[in-house]
Amino acid sequence: MGNSQRGHYTARMLYIIYTTLPDASSARALAHALVEHKLVACANIMPPHQSVYRWESAVCEAQEVALWCKTSADAVEGAMAYLRTHHPYDTPCLLAWHTSHSDSAYTAWAQQSTTPAP
Secondary structure, three states, X not given: OOOOOOOOEEOOOEEEEEEEEOOHHHHHHHHHHHHHOOOOOEEEEOOOEEEEEXXXXXXXXXXXXXXXXXXXXXXXXXXXXXXXHHOOOOOOOOEEEEOOOEEHHHHHHHHHXXXXXX
């Protein structure tokens, strides 16, 4: 991602996908697979954090790693399906929402990065 013109935004939608994983290794594996399959343009692996949640009637606490993925409207369903199938958790947190605006150069790059070769 090189330098781009600042202040040029587009209303074309990109999607942000958020999930949590047990460790950086599993996050890295999913991130690489998603990018390699052109399901996401970019994935960011965040530092470990503590999560508190209810599971099977007990309040639990665990260290997790957040994975943030950026993808196009055309690829979001495929990315979510891939995550559902390959995620190590039985009931993973899989959230996706669309951006209202994004930098036009970044959006074009993300669109191109998630478009399968002909």
